[in-house]
Amino acid sequence: MKNKGITLISLVVTIILLIILAGVGINLALGENGLFNKAKYAKEKYLNASVEEEKALNELYEELGLLGELPENTPETEAGKIVRMPNSWETTLPAYVSDKDGKEVVSSKKVASVYAVSAGNGNTIPVPLGFYYVGGTIDSGIVISDNKEDQNKYAGKEDVSKELKGNQFVWIPCTIEDYHKIDFGKENAKWDMEGHSSEYPQIIKYSGFYIGRYEAGVGTLNKNKKENGTDEEKANPFDYSITFDGGASLFNSVGIQTGINGWGWQNYDFTARRTGTPVTTGTNKATGNVVVKADSIPYYHVDYYTAVEMSERLYRDNNYVKSGLVTGTQWDIMMKYMRDTGSVDILTSTWGNYDNVSLSNLTGYYTNVNTSSGATDGFKNAETLTTNSGTSSYVLLTTGSTEQVKKMNLYDVAGNLWEWTQEAAYYKDITYTNATYNTYMLRGGAFTFASSTRPAAYRAYNYAPNTNTYHGFRLALYLQ
Numbered sequence: 001m002k003n004k005g006i007t008l009i010s011l012v013v014t015i016i017l018l019i020i021l022a023g024v025g026i027n028l029a030l031g032e033n034g035l036f037n038k039a040k041y042a043k044e045k046y047l048n049a050s051v052e053e054e055k056a057l058n059e060l061y062e063e064l065g066l067l068g069e070l071p072e073n074t075p076e077t078e079a080g081k082i083v084r085m086p087n088s089w090e091t092t093l094p095a096y097v098s099d100k101d102g103k104e105v106v107s108s109k110k111v112a113s114v115y116a117v118s119a120g121n122g123n124t125i126p127v128p129l130g131f132y133y134v135g136g137t138i139d140s141g142i143v144i145s146d147n148k149e150d151q152n153k154y155a156g157k158e159d160v161s162k163e164l165k166g167n168q169f170v171w172i173p174c175t176i177e178d179y180h181k182i183d184f185g186k187e188n189a190k191w192d193m194e195g196h197s198s199e200y201p202q203i204i205k206y207s208g209f210y211i212g213r214y215e216a217g218v219g220t221l222n223k224n225k226k227e228n229g230t231d232e233e234k235a236n237p238f239d240y241s242i243t244f245d246g247g248a249s250l251f252n253s254v255g256i257q258t259g260i261n262g263w264g265w266q267n268y269d270f271t272a273r274r275t276g277t278p279v280t281t282g283t284n285k286a287t288g289n290v291v292v293k294a295d296s297i298p299y300y301h302v303d304y305y306t307a308v309e310m311s312e313r314l315y316r317d318n319n320y321v322k323s324g325l326v327t328g329t330q331w332d333i334m335m336k337y338m339r340d341t342g343s344v345d346i347l348t349s350t351w352g353n354y355d356n357v358s359l360s361n362l363t364g365y366y367t368n369v370n371t372s373s374g375a376t377d378g379f380k381n382a383e384t385l386t387t388n389s390g391t392s393s394y395v396l397l398t399t400g401s402t403e404q405v406k407k408m409n410l411y412d413v414a415g416n417l418w419e420w421t422q423e424a425a426y427y428k429d430i431t432y433t434n435a436t437y438n439t440y441m442l443r444g445g446a447f448t449f450a451s452s453t454r455p456a457a458y459r460a461y462n463y464a465p466n467t468n469t470y471h472g473f474r475l476a477l478y479l480q
Contacts, residue, residue, distance in 0.1 A: 079120035080133045080155035113320040113480040125171050126206045128321040135160040141409030142171040160409045162294035162400045169210035169477055170410050174333045179203045182332040187459035190426040191441050195329045202479045210477035214399040214411050217296025218242050218250045242288040250297050263374040263468045273305040289314050294400035295364040298417050298472045304440050304464035307420040307473035322478040328423025330476050331443045335457045342408045349455035352414025353397050356450045358389035364398035374469040394447055414456040417472030418442040425461035437463040446470035
């Protein structure tokens with residue numbers, strides 16, 4: 001009897017526990033914070049997000065005149081005209097509604113993060129929402145801007161002036177079959193021959209990509225405000241888009257080797273590295289965004305990690321386009337486009353800011369660079385510099401300082417600053433104390449080199465945390 005009593009009690013306890021567990025389970029599923037309510041909330045949140053997305057797109061479409069029936073693009077369609085979009089550029093967006101009985105009905109609407117613009121001669125290009133066609137053609141270089149005031153300013157014209165207000169990018173057409181790295185026979189180290197898989201989707205979808213029209217800049221000139229100002233204002237003619245700890249800036253450096261000046265390693269006051277990257281001291285000291293405009297101080301003396309961070313930061317919060325540091329494949333395809341379409345000399349680059357190239361009709365500003373220490377002496381009005389030439393007469397120019405450095409509506413692709421790319425280099429010099437650091441390729445030559453030895457197509461390696469006065473970078477856009 002005793003054993004049977006224990007068994008009965010155990011059974012009762014078990015039943016009670018099961019009832020409790022069942023109640024907990026029901027509460028988890030059906031309670032105020034239960035799974036079903038959470039699922040319902042998640043669905044409602046998704047539906048609201050879809051409605052908000054559609055509302056935002058409709059507002060943009062209405063602004064651009066995209067809600068009505070658009071014309072087909074033909075060889076006779078004028079450049080800059082908004083035309084019907086290829087089906088492959090659209091994405092189906094689900095829309096959830098209810099009928100009079102409360103029954104859910106699922107419909108759909110085709111949307112896109114770009115709109116189609118005629119480039120003339122029957123060519124159609126994608127322009128991301130929030131950007132506007134400025135001018136140029138497939139044969140001369142199509143320019144877009146993120147400022148509506150620049151829209152169609154040079155529509156249909158081959159040559160696009162630098163007198164624009166927004167950040168500017170140039171369309172580089174390319175099919176996926178042709179999108180691969182190219183060996184131009186100009187390099188000083190082995191390099192990664194594989195492309196980035198993240199680059200392929202937009203090439204497959206749009207047959208091209210956008211690249212920065214200028215080297216990444218710190219700020220733009222404010223000519224109207226300071227043109228007739230005091231001598232002090234004339235000596236400091238820039239508005240800044242980037243600030244640093246302690247009020248330091250690329251214009252007002254704090255001294256040789258303690259600021260941005262010098263041929264040595266990056267000074268931590270001017271880095272914008274993300275947490276976790278090598279040499280993490282001084283992480284994220286730079287704030288603000290770069291600009292891609294004419295007459296801006298190039299973001300010089302920059303290491304690889306800072307170049308990556310600042311490139312991604314410009315459009316990080318944009319829903320329709322992202323920015324990033326130019327890749328090795330993108331640079332190669334740009335070189336091929338300039339060579340094949342514009343007959344541009346990419347293997348000597350006598351049209352860039354090099355140590356042995358004479359430049360005239362300069363605008364913007366310039367700074368002299370000491371040949372031994374790499375120190376700069378402050379930016380001065382380029383009108384006082386009639387030419388920039390002669391061996392060991394190093395001069396760093398603001399972006400787009402002369403039309404002589406422009407090809408295919410792109411500026412400063414050759415000379416001025418070496419430009420970091422996301423292309424890994426394979427080089428190990430056992431005599432170099434920092435040989436264990438990651439190495440990446442820079443492109444385009446610089447003001448310290450001759451045009452014949454370091455042309456636009458040249459590949460040069462360096463260590464990721466290393467930099468010099470002549471190190472800069474350029475952005476590329478990724479269409480969504």
